[in-house]
Amino acid sequence: LAARFGDATLAEASAGLLAYAERRASATLKPFVGAASVVDVLDDARGEGPPVPLRLTLRREGAALVFDFRDVPDQVAGPMNAVRAIIESAVFYTLVTLTDGDVPANSGVMRPVRVLTRPGSVLDARAPAAVAAGNVETSQRVVDLIFRAFNALAPGTLPACSYGTMNNVLIGSVPG
DSSP states (O other): OHHHHOHHHHHHHHHHHHHHHHHHHHHHHTTOOSEEEEEEEEOOTTSSSOOEEEEEEEEEETTEEEEEOOSSOBOOSSTTOOOHHHHHHHHHHHHHHHSOSOOOOSGGGGTTEEEEOOTTBTTBOOTTOOOTTIIIIIHHHHHHHHHHHHHHHSTTSSOOOOOSOOOOOOOOOOOO
C-alpha cells in the first residue's frame, strides 16, 4: 500500500482508521457511567487452597472508562496466573463484542479506556509464576467479570456471561 499510495497517504488512512475505532468504542461506552465493583472466584488449580478471588472496579473518569484490577491476590503457586497482556486482551475482546459488530479491531478501540493491574498479582504475574491456565481459564473468568461490571452499570443492556472456561486439549508425555 505504501508503494502504491505513498507513505503519507498510508499513515493518514491508518490514523483515520484508528480514530474511527476510537469514536465507535467511545460511543458504545457512553451509557456506562458511575462505578461498579464485582467479584468472582477461580478454583485453586492445585486443589490445596481456597478459591482465588478476582475483583474488578469499573468506573468512569472523565471521558475514560477505567478497568481497575488491582484489588486481587498476589500471584499463586498454581498455573492460574495471567500476565497483563491477557487482561488487556480480555478488555479489548469485551469492548469489540459490545459494539454493533463492524468496528475495526485495532488499538483505537482501547483509547477511551485505562486498564490498571498490580505487578506481581494473579492478574499481572511476573516470572517465575506459572501461567499456563491464565490464558485459557483465568482469561475467560475475567471476561465474565467485565460483563458483570458492565451489567451493574447499565442493567439489562448486555448478554449473559459465558460459562467461564475454555475447552482445550493438552497432550503430553514424559520422554523415556
